[in-house]
Amino acid sequence: MSVLFDHGGEILDGFYATLLLTVCAFPLALVLGSAMAICRISPVRPLRILGRLYVDVVRNSPLLLVVVLIIFGLPDAGLLIPLFWCLVLGLGIYFGAYVCETVRSGIRAVDRGQVEAARAIGLPFRRVVTDVLLPQAFRAMVQPLGTILINTALGSALGAAVGVAELTLETRSFNLETAEPILAFAVAACGYLAINLVVSLAVRLIERKARVLR
C-alpha cells in the first residue's frame, strides 16, 4: 500500500489532467456541435452542406486520427499550439459531430403538433423556438449529451498515445515503476468509474428537473 502513497501524487495529477481535458473539450464540442446542428437545420444550402460534410467526415474517422492529424499537421501548416490544446481541439472537433447529431435528433423528437399549435396561436418564430421547441428538445438530449460527456472523458485517454500526462499515461508509468499492475489499474479504473458515476447521477438529476408533466 505504501507504493500508492509514494506515487499517488502523480496519479492524482493525471486524474486532474483528465478532468481538465474533459472540462475544456466538452464545451467546445457543445458549441461546435450546436452551431453545426443549426447549419444542418437552416434552409441555407451551403451551410447545410457544410454541416453534413463535417458530420460525415468526423464520424467516419477514428478519434486518434483526428488528434494525430492536428498534432502533426498544425505545426506543418505553420500554426504552433501546445500539445494539451491540440488534444482539446481534437476531442472538441470529434465529439462536436456527435453533439450535432444529438441536437438534431432531439429537435426531431419533438412532436410536430407542438410546433403547429404554437404557430397556430400566433407565436412569432423566435418564441416558437425558445418557448416550445427547445425546452422539449432539451429533455430528449440530456441523456445522450451525458453519454457524450462520458465519452469525452474516455477519449481524453488518447492523451497517453500522444504524450499528454493524463490518468491513463500516469497509470502506465506507475505500473512500470512499481510493477504492481493490479493496484495501478484498479486505481485508474476507480478514477474513470468516479467520472462515470458523477455524470450519470447529474444526468438523472437534470432529467428529473427537465421532465414535463403531461
Place this chain on the structure above:
Amino acid sequence: MNEDILFDALGPRAKARLRTVSILCGLVLTAIVVALLVQLGLAGQLDLDRWAMLADGPILGFLLQGLWMTLVVGLVSTALSVVLGVFLALGRLSRTRWLGIPSATVIEFFRAMPLLLILFFFMFGLPLLGVRIPLFWQLVLAIVAHAGAIFAEIVRAGILAIGRGQSEAGKAIGLRHWEVMAFVVLPQAARALTPALVSQMVRVIKESSLGYVVGLAELLNNGKVLSEFSGNFIQAYVGVGVIYIVVNILLSRLAERLAERKGTVKPQLQERS
C-alpha cells in the same frame, strides 16, 4: 418532426432573400477554404511532390496492406464482440441473480473504461503478472472487452424492444425461459439489430486505429510509419483518413440498405463512439 414546419412556405421576397443569403454564405465559406489553402500553400504543404507519394504504387500498396490488417482486426473483433455482447445481454436479462449481477457489473465496468487503459493493461499489466499474449490479440481482446460491453447494451435494448406479448405467448405455450429467448425473442431482435451490427463494425474499425499505440501494422500505424519515413505528415494522415472515411461510409450505406430491405425502423440506440 421535420424542420420544414418551423416557418411558413417562403414567399417570393423571402425566397429572394434566402437566395442572397445562400450565395453570401457560399462566398464566405469559399473564402475560408481559399484562405486555408493559401496558408497551407505558403507553408509549402500543397507542393505536388509532397502529395505525389499517395499515388505511388508501393506506398499505396503499403497503406492498403494496413487497410487489410485493419479489416482483419475489424472482422475478428466484431465477430467476437457480438458473441460476447449477446451472452452478456442474455446474462443481464436472466432471472437468476448470480448471472444477472455479474453480467451487469462486467458491462458497466468495461463501458466506463477507456479502451486505451484496457489496452495498456494487456500490454504492460499482464506481462508483469507473467501472462504474455501476441500483439494482435492484445489489441483484439482489448477491443472485444470494450466493444462487447457496448454491444451488450444495444442487444439488451433490442430485446427489450420486442413486445412483451411475444415472450408471454411463448411462456403460455409452455416454453422455458431460455427457449423463449432462443426461439422467440432473439430471432426477432436479431432482425432488428442487423443495422446495429454494421455500425458495430464501423465502431470497431475506428477503435482498431489504436494499433498505432501497440505497433500493429494496421492502417493508422502504417500511416504513421509513412509520415515519419517521408516527413509529409499532413499528406500521409489525410490519405489514411480518406481510406477510413470511404470504407466506413460504404459500410454505413450497407447498414442503411439492410435497414430498408428489412422494412424495420432502425432502433433508437445511443451512439457510443
